[in-house]
Amino acid sequence: MNARLHRLWGMIRKESLQILRDPSSISIAFVMPVMLLLLFGYGVSLDAKNIPLGIVIEQPDTAAQSLAGAFDRSEFFRPQRFAAIQDAKRALTERRIDGILWLRNDFSNRLLSGGEAPVGVFVNGVDSNQANITRGYIQGAWLAWLQHFATSRGQALDLPVVLEQRVWFNPALSSHLFLVPGLIAIIMTMIGSLLTAMVVAREWERGTMETLMVTPLHMGEMLVGKLIPYFMLGMGGMLLSVAMALFLFDVPLLGPFWLLILCSALFMLVSLAIGLLISIVTRNQFLAGQVALVVSFLPSFLLSGFLFDIHSMPSWVQLITYLVPARYFVAILQTLFLAGPVWPVVLTNVAAMLLMLLILTALVVKKSYKRLD
Amino acid sequence: MNLLHIFSLARKEFLTLMRDKRSRIIIIVPPIVQLFIFGFAATYDLNDVPVAVYNEDSGGASRELLARIEGSPHFSVLYKISSDDEVASLIDDRKVLLVIRPGQNFSANLQRGAPASLQLIIDGRNSNTAMIAMNYLRDVVLDFNHEWQQEHGKTGPPVQLKMRAWYNENLQSQWFIVPGIVGSLMLVVTLLVTALSVAREREQGTFDQLLVTPLRPVEILIGKAIPGIVIGLLEATLIIALMVWFFDIPLRGSIPALYLGILLFLVATVGVGLMISSICTTQQQAILGAFLFIVPAVVLSGFTTPIANMPEMVQWLTYLDPLRYFLVIVRGVTLEGDGFILLFHQFWPMVIIGMVTLGLAGWLFRYRMY
Numbered sequence: 001m002n003a004r005l006h007r008l009w010g011m012i013r014k015e016s017l018q019i020l021r022d023p024s025s026i027s028i029a030f031v032m033p034v035m036l037l038l039l040f041g042y043g044v045s046l047d048a049k050n051i052p053l054g055i056v057i058e059q060p061d062t063a064a065q066s067l068a069g070a071f072d073r074s075e076f077f078r079p080q081r082f083a084a085i086q087d088a089k090r091a092l093t094e095r096r097i098d099g100i101l102w103l104r105n106d107f108s109n110r111l112l113s114g115g116e117a118p119v120g121v122f123v124n125g126v127d128s129n130q131a132n133i134t135r136g137y138i139q140g141a142w143l144a145w146l147q148h149f150a151t152s153r154g155q156a157l158d159l160p161v162v163l164e165q166r167v168w169f170n171p172a173l174s175s176h177l178f179l180v181p182g183l184i185a186i187i188m189t190m191i192g193s194l195l196t197a198m199v200v201a202r203e204w205e206r207g208t209m210e211t212l213m214v215t216p217l218h219m220g221e222m223l224v225g226k227l228i229p230y231f232m233l234g235m236g237g238m239l240l241s242v243a244m245a246l247f248l249f250d251v252p253l254l255g256p257f258w259l260l261i262l263c264s265a266l267f268m269l270v271s272l273a274i275g276l277l278i279s280i281v282t283r284n285q286f287l288a289g290q291v292a293l294v295v296s297f298l299p300s301f302l303l304s305g306f307l308f309d310i311h312s313m314p315s316w317v318q319l320i321t322y323l324v325p326a327r328y329f330v331a332i333l334q335t336l337f338l339a340g341p342v343w344p345v346v347l348t349n350v351a352a353m354l355l356m357l358l359i360l361t362a363l364v365v366k367k368s369y370k371r372l373d
Numbered sequence: 374m375n376l377l378h379i380f381s382l383a384r385k386e387f388l389t390l391m392r393d394k395r396s397r398i399i400i401i402v403p404p405i406v407q408l409f410i411f412g413f414a415a416t417y418d419l420n421d422v423p424v425a426v427y428n429e430d431s432g433g434a435s436r437e438l439l440a441r442i443e444g445s446p447h448f449s450v451l452y453k454i455s456s457d458d459e460v461a462s463l464i465d466d467r468k469v470l471l472v473i474r475p476g477q478n479f480s481a482n483l484q485r486g487a488p489a490s491l492q493l494i495i496d497g498r499n500s501n502t503a504m505i506a507m508n509y510l511r512d513v514v515l516d517f518n519h520e521w522q523q524e525h526g527k528t529g530p531p532v533q534l535k536m537r538a539w540y541n542e543n544l545q546s547q548w549f550i551v552p553g554i555v556g557s558l559m560l561v562v563t564l565l566v567t568a569l570s571v572a573r574e575r576e577q578g579t580f581d582q583l584l585v586t587p588l589r590p591v592e593i594l595i596g597k598a599i600p601g602i603v604i605g606l607l608e609a610t611l612i613i614a615l616m617v618w619f620f621d622i623p624l625r626g627s628i629p630a631l632y633l634g635i636l637l638f639l640v641a642t643v644g645v646g647l648m649i650s651s652i653c654t655t656q657q658q659a660i661l662g663a664f665l666f667i668v669p670a671v672v673l674s675g676f677t678t679p680i681a682n683m684p685e686m687v688q689w690l691t692y693l694d695p696l697r698y699f700l701v702i703v704r705g706v707t708l709e710g711d712g713f714i715l716l717f718h719q720f721w722p723m724v725i726i727g728m729v730t731l732g733l734a735g736w737l738f739r740y741r742m743y
Contacts, residue, residue, distance in 0.1 A: 116531060121535060161521075339498060
């Protein structure tokens with residue numbers, strides 16, 4: 001056998017044994033994705049249900065009751081009645097309810113006399129997104145009631161323009177269908193960079209790097225030999241996450257499975273390369289761990305388009321998002337899972353990841369040399 | 374307890390943290406850089422959503438409605454299309470988020486008093502973005518309807534909603550997210566400072582030396598906790614100042630209440646950090662431990678997604694998360710103008726978390742020997 005392959009094989013064997021004997025790497029690769037995906041899959045949700053809503057009816061007659069009934073029946077609200085607006089406002093201040101619907105005592109009179117009866121709506125705006133969603137649901141319940149009210153009096157509801165909405169890919173608008181695939185990208189970013197960030201740094205700190213240096217191993221062989229076992233580990237964790245997304249969270253996979261695995265492998269390589277670069281540059285576990293944490297978790301959580309729309313960010317922040325590998329993988333995952341193999345989306349993002357991998361490899365090669373400082 | 378002992382240990386801890394230039398940088402620079410980037414990036418508000426218009430109507434009314442949509446800062450019309458086939462490719466390739474399509478007889482129907490339909494085709498891959506975009510469009514249409522009815526002498530719908538938002542009157546995402554970033558960054562910094570402190574000494578064997586000095590475990594505990602709390606307090610002051618002056622987040626409530634919250638939050642997180650650190654024997658384990666705490670703590674704190682949406686079991690877990698309480702305090706003091714009384718129920722759980730974790734850490738110092 002070729003001497004080079006022989007040396008490489010030795011290195012892979014040594015790293016694999018090290019992984020098998022130190023359970024911490026295995027737990028990063030397998031326990032962490034399961035735990036995080038469970039926690040996030042259930043914990044991260046934008047679907048508001050049972051919003052606590054205070055309803056104040058100053059004069060409880062049939063018209064007012066019928067409007068309030070529309071909110072009682074909606075699955076989005078958990079209404080509570082208040083006798084006076086002051087009580088409801090206090091409950092809103094104390095965060096016991098998220099919104100108030102206020103029907104004043106002249107509500108029915110103005111409604112039945114053919115005028116426009118105003119209804120006061122207050123929402124707690126602190127969580128602006130939730131407030132917007134609540135506002136939308138309140139408008140929805142209101143429109144449904146208007147329709148019902150008009151039909152009950154034998155009239156047609158007179159709305160000049162009617163919106164007809166058709167949502168593609170996720171008609172029920174359930175947030176976990178797009179959050180779970182995105183979470184896979186975030187979890188794998190952290191695991192990939194964390195796995196390798198500590199590896200080379202540890203060798204430097206413990207002095208075993210010097211031992212490796214006196215062997216005939218080339219630096220490149222050493223790095224590849226280190227990467228292969230961790231790549232296998234990372235892919236194992238990835239497969240586990242995909243299986244959970246499909247079978248536990250019931251996210252449909254419309255794209256072909258092989259394409260998903262191919263893209264995942266590419267992404268895994270990028271994350272591993274980032275971790276490797278960190279550990280080669282810092283040569284210190286404390287710093288390597290901190291840097292890995294700083295560059296992987298929050299950036300991939302906030303800048304990848306997983307939760308926040310990249311188009312809406314200021315353009316200088318949009319430029320920064322191009323540096324976040326999760327950005328490309330999130331786009332691929334959301335498309336592959338929910339829309340199927342849309343080649344323009346997949347290919348551009350794969351190209352971007354390939355370019356990143358190339359640059360990272362060049363940097364790793366440039367920074368790694370067999371020398372003692 | 375000997376104050377001199379505590380002071381000298383705290384001094385030594387500061388020196389270990391601050392002596393190395395790189396570790397000095399990592400404590401100070403990333404939080405500030407992240408506050409700026411994330412403060413601008415993390416927004417649920419939509420600007421310039423790419424839109425395609427597919428207008429089959431030739432009348433003036435559809436043009437007027439479309440002009441309103443184009444005039445809104447939320448939308449920018451990038452494509453005007455004229456066939457069904459283009460819809461699918463624009464949306465599939467993510468070139469536009471939505472296609473707006475007035476029906477063939479839109480203007481004619483409107484003139485006759487029949488319902489004129491405006492069709493929306495939306496990319497639901499990110500359901501939240503889709504929902505927000507739909508809400509914006511609904512507002513535009515409701516406004517249009519209202520004005521149309523007034524101009525044509527018709528009465529509007531018999532019941533009108535008059536909406537008002539409290540505390541965050543214009544519903545700006547930034548007001549909600551930036552205080553959350555403050556809390557998350559403080560958590561990351563204090564945990565990184567404390568989680569490695571004991572583990573590093575154990576790995577290097579100097580912890581045994583510390584144990585045979587006249588220092589008692591309580592003194593070691595306090596000496597190790599002080600640097601995290603001091604660095605956290607300074608960092609918190611800095612990022613809160615940036616939040617108020619740079620991001621223009623109002624500070625409407627009581628500042629002493631905010632500082633009490635910061636102090637209790639720091640005690641609780643330093644406690645968690647020291648507990649992780651004293652369980653672990655190597656730095657690698659400590660980093661992992663910190664990671665395994667930080668990530669769920671941030672995600673389950675209500676930082677970006679509401680706790681109320683979580684299943685009940687997960688909601689119970691959030692009670693163990695000090696960040697959960699601290700975020701209510703920061704948002705309460707900045708936006709809602711709260712003082713001590715309204716925040717009381719956020720203060721005491723952090724005291725309990727701090728006491729339990731610090732107690733465990735102290736116990737582990739003495740009884741976990743390697």
